[in-house]
Amino acid sequence: MGDLDPPLPPASDAEMLLGFWYRALRSGEVRARRLAPATLLELPLVLGRADSGRAFAMRDNCPHRGIPLSYGCFDGKDVQCSYHGWKFDACSAQCVEVPSLTGTDKLDPRKIRAGHFACEERDGYLWVFVPEAGTGGEPAAPAPELPTFSGKYRRTHLWAELPSNVDHGIIGLMDPAHGPFVHSAWWWRGRESIHEKEKRFEPIPLGFRMSAHQPSKNSAPYKLLQWYAGDADVTTTIDFVLPNLRYETIRAGKCWFTSLTTVTPITRRRCRIDVAAAWNVFRRVPLAMTIARFFGKRFVEQDRRTMVRQAEGLKHNPPLMLIDDADKPAKWYFELKKAWLESRRSGQPLRHPMAGPVTLRWRS
Ligand code: FES
Ligand SMILES: [Fe+2]
Numbered sequence: 001m002g003d004l005d006p007p008l009p010p011a012s013d014a015e016m017l018l019g020f021w022y023r024a025l026r027s028g029e030v031r032a033r034r035l036a037p038a039t040l041l042e043l044p045l046v047l048g049r050a051d052s053g054r055a056f057a058m059r060d061n062c063p064h065r066g067i068p069l070s071y072g073c074f075d076g077k078d079v080q081c082s083y084h085g086w087k088f089d090a091c092s093a094q095c096v097e098v099p100s101l102t103g104t105d106k107l108d109p110r111k112i113r114a115g116h117f118a119c120e121e122r123d124g125y126l127w128v129f130v131p132e133a134g135t136g137g138e139p140a141a142p143a144p145e146l147p148t149f150s151g152k153y154r155r156t157h158l159w160a161e162l163p164s165n166v167d168h169g170i171i172g173l174m175d176p177a178h179g180p181f182v183h184s185a186w187w188w189r190g191r192e193s194i195h196e197k198e199k200r201f202e203p204i205p206l207g208f209r210m211s212a213h214q215p216s217k218n219s220a221p222y223k224l225l226q227w228y229a230g231d232a233d234v235t236t237t238i239d240f241v242l243p244n245l246r247y248e249t250i251r252a253g254k255c256w257f258t259s260l261t262t263v264t265p266i267t268r269r270r271c272r273i274d275v276a277a278a279w280n281v282f283r284r285v286p287l288a289m290t291i292a293r294f295f296g297k298r299f300v301e302q303d304r305r306t307m308v309r310q311a312e313g314l315k316h317n318p319p320l321m322l323i324d325d326a327d328k329p330a331k332w333y334f335e336l337k338k339a340w341l342e343s344r345r346s347g348q349p350l351r352h353p354m355a356g357p358v359t360l361r362w363r364s
Contacts, residue, residue, distance in 0.1 A: 015341065016041045016166060016265045017243040018132040021143040023125040023262050023274050024057065026157060030126060035079065037070040039266050040128055044068065047119065047126050048090060051076035056090045057128045059115025063095075069114065079114075088114045123260070123276045124157050132344065144245055146260040146276050154289060155278040158296045160304040162263075163311040166244065166271040169263035171330035172307060173246050173273070176364050182302050198361045201329070203354040206340070207241035208332055211357070215250065222250075228281050229255045240329065242336055255281045275300065325360040 024038045025047055036047045037060055044060035046069050060068045062081045071082040078087045078096060086109070087097040093116030095109040118129035120143040127143035146155075162169050172178070180194050200211040215222040215236040226234050232253030239247040244264060250257040259277040266272055275296070282288035322331050335353035343350040 015337075016268070017337065017340065018130055019135070019344070020243045021120075021127045021129050021139060022244070022264050024119075024128040024264075025126045026159070026274075027121060027124045027126065030055070033074050033076050035070045035072065035074050037068065041130050041265050042267050043130065045117065045128060046070040046079070047128070048074055048079070049121070050090055052091075054091055055119045055121040055126045056093075057117040057119035057126070058088070058090070058093050059117070061115065062086065063112060063114050086112075092116065124155065125274065125276070144241075144260065146278055147247065147249060147258050148278050149251070149256045149258075150254070150280050152283065153278045153280040154283055155276065156289065156293055156296065158275040158277075158293070158300045159272060160300050161266075161270065161272045162304060162307040163270060164307050164314065165268060166263055166265035167334075168310065168314070169271045169273060169307065170244055170333060171327075172303060173261060173263055174240055174329040174333065175327070176329075176362055177326040178306070179364050182306050183299060185298070194363050196361060196363050198359055200357055200359050201354070202357040203352050204239060204241070206350070207239060207245075207336065208329070208354060209240075210238040212237045225250065225252055225255065225257065225281065229253050240333065242340055255279075257281065273300065273303065326362040326364075328358075328360050 018041070022040050024040050024045060025036055030036045030047055030049050032049065033051075034048065038045045038047055045057050046060040047055065047057045049055050058069060058079065060070050062069050062072075062083060064081065064086055065083060067081065067083045069079055069081055069088070072080050073082070074080075074090065077090065079090050080087045085097075085099040086095055088094065089096050093114040095112035095114070098107065098109045098112075101107060101109070116137075117131075118137070118139050120127045122143050123146040129137070129139040129143075131137035176197070176199075199213060202209050202211055212235040215234055222234060229252030232255070234250065234252040236248065236250045239245075241247070244262045246259075246261040248259045248261075257277070257279040259275055261273065261275045264272050264274065277292075277296070282292075332353055339351050339353060342348075
């Protein structure tokens, strides 16, 4: 333990993973008959929602002369380019009209296509599948989903943009050691409460799981949940799955709280953290949502401020280190990413960096 690793490669070299679903926009950012531009993994996209309710995503370049299609207009079915008026069916990106054509022109507009991306609206987000180069571009599985365990629940979203490479956002997300320093507050837990912890981790497909365990007894939200759940044991499970998904599930008898947090690469130097959370407790307590959002926002803001400060330091490309055991999840993340890229290159199955369950120890 405590051995130091060679510095991480500069963040600008980090690869962004293609072939996955990513959260592109929040549902609330996409309004009826409006075109919403977004950037995802440096790709310019335009998103919208057809009158049929279906969400769509196209490359935000007209295939004619490249002007962003988001400057055009949308009638609920077709997107019309602002330059020469070519029209595209929004859901298929197929061209349906080229206004300049005469009866003698041979060109069949239906053979022209704008860039098209699979898009699904789920849990308050428009998810876009970013295909690998040279593949058909269609996802093998539906977009990820926030787990829920009963019919009635409340849900909220929190987000923040971070001026950093996605890898720093992700390893910040799975880092157990920053809590007492970044998130210390009377309502969460103080620095004095640092103590030694031992957690079991196990490999799961494309990721790893912090096995079901009793959550930290010294944090107020967990105390609250325990109080609400009465005698039932509170257990929490945290999964990390490539490319950027962190699922947390807290259960106590019939009570549950879940969250799905993602850190999405916008460009190589910018990313966004999005948290969707759902719970079936305190549903009838007035102001519970307001209070939950207030504390949730503070929490995300503390992470954001830290990342802004870190970005200030990273401008100078300093050498960095990852230590055992507190940075072990970060090491697994980098190894998983490498193993995934390698398996795509070789066509061989992914070689998971964890051979089996592992127990990690740290103080936080
Ligand atoms: S650039 Fe879009 S129609 Fe010409
Ligand atoms: Fe944090």
